[in-house]
Amino acid sequence: MEFNEIIERIVKSTNLSAEVLNSKINDKIAELDNLVSKEGAAHIIANELGVNLIDSDASQDFVNIKNLVGGLRNVIVLGKVTDTFPVTTFEKDGKKKQVGSLSLNDGTGFARVVFWDDSINIFKNIKENDIIKVINAYVKENKFGKLELHVSYRTKVRVNPDDIDPKSINATDKQSKAEFVDIVEIKPDSFVKCFGAIVQVYKKNIFFNVCPQCGKSIKSDEGLSMCSEHGKVSPSRKMFVTFVLDDGTGTIRCTSFGRDAEVIMGMPTIEAIKLADSHEDSTFPVDSIKSKILGKEVFIYGRTSLNTFTNSIEIITSRIVENIDYNVELKRIAEEVEFGDKN
CATH class of the missing domain: 2.40.50.140 (Nucleic acid-binding proteins)
Structure with missing residues (x-):
């Protein structure tokens, strides 16, 4: 999606003007030390505002957690949040970083979903027992050989979506409770x-x-x-x-x-x-x-x-x-x- 198309989509979905959006995007680029493009910053702003930039996500196939494989990208997973873990702040290369995570179960298995930096605000609004739909995440193997879903600026997270019946998710919280x-x-x-x-x-x-x-x-x-x-x-x-x-x-x-x-x-x-x-x-x-x-x-x-x-x-x-x-x-x-x- 081109930058102007992203701006147009956000303007239609919010009460913000294009001028205000461009200002927010420039502020985001500066905040991230120019490490993201204008398109990347626009995706982050859209995600923060709850604007869906993914077309026809309902028609795309979900991946069962048991079928996740390291290296997969643009993955869509639907499940129940069985546990959340506190946000941790640490320093890397002289810069402060934040990471938070949750445990997600879809009835076929458990996966840890990891939120970094600008996605932390989304993470903070998610509670245990929420149903979430994670769109365009990528799968990474951690140091223990376990698979994790990582949220990037391109990822859309829908919390308790109206078109999903919670009863349709046969989740269990047995693993999440220590x-x-x-x-x-x-x-x-x-x-x-x-x-x-x-x-x-x-x-x-x-x-x-x-x-x-x-x-x-x-x-x-x-x-x-x-x-x-x-x-x-x-x-x-x-x-x-x-x-x-x-x-x-x-x-x-x-x-x-x-x-x-x-x-x-x-x-x-x-x-x-x-x-x-x-x-x-x-x-x-x-x-x-x-x-x-x-x-x-x-x-x-x-x-x-x-x-x-x-x-x-x-x-x-x-x-x-x-x-x-x-x-x-x-x-x-x-x-x-x-x-x-x-x-």
Whole structure:
């Protein structure tokens, strides 16, 4: 769709004039440091105003979540929101970024839908149990090999669309609800949340190399960094940290990646990299903050698995809450337990 056609479509759908729209578009381009075209900025403004620029989306085929494949673009998915996760703010290349996500179920499976930066305003208006239609999203494989739907400026998100009967979506929220448990009761292959204090942090290399284009782990081949999808690349470094959580009933080993690792470490990845490089020691960042980490109390959300080498259960975290308002967090957990009992 050409730029003038986009402007015409927005003008017809809103009370805004072309002059006001052009001003908003120029402001958006400046806000994004000229990293988007006029057409791209116009798509973002249209999305923020709730103007549909996608023709005949109702006639296009939905993709069942179970059939999603990494690399798919212009995907249309319809489902029920079974959980939402807080917006996280972080810094990348000296710029503040925001990301939020939700869990979507269409009866065939679950998918995480990821909203970035300018789409955060859309995300904030979506609630658990809403029916959403995601149009023109793209599918990406995360570092755990799980598929995610990513919302871009071309994506249209319709919340509780009038032409969709909620009863037609055979969604279940079983996966989205983590069970609050004592560590001593944790079993493998379950999604849990628990509260405890960090009593140990493992001193080891806390970085791993990924492809800067797709985020997948890369392999070394004759001294070259090779991505299975993009071939020879100059790798980016991501951070992870392994620690032990104690809740008074037992202890469990936990591993956090990316933003979760930054929460535990109390520093962004780029700062940890600078510390490690300046001391020529990839374990130095752990030493530098270990005294601050030990004793830190956190809520942990994550997937459990059995480590066959040690024959012990471990947690890969999916969310960490610190600076806890205990009353709010415990009230929410109590409400979830009560809801579960009723069902």
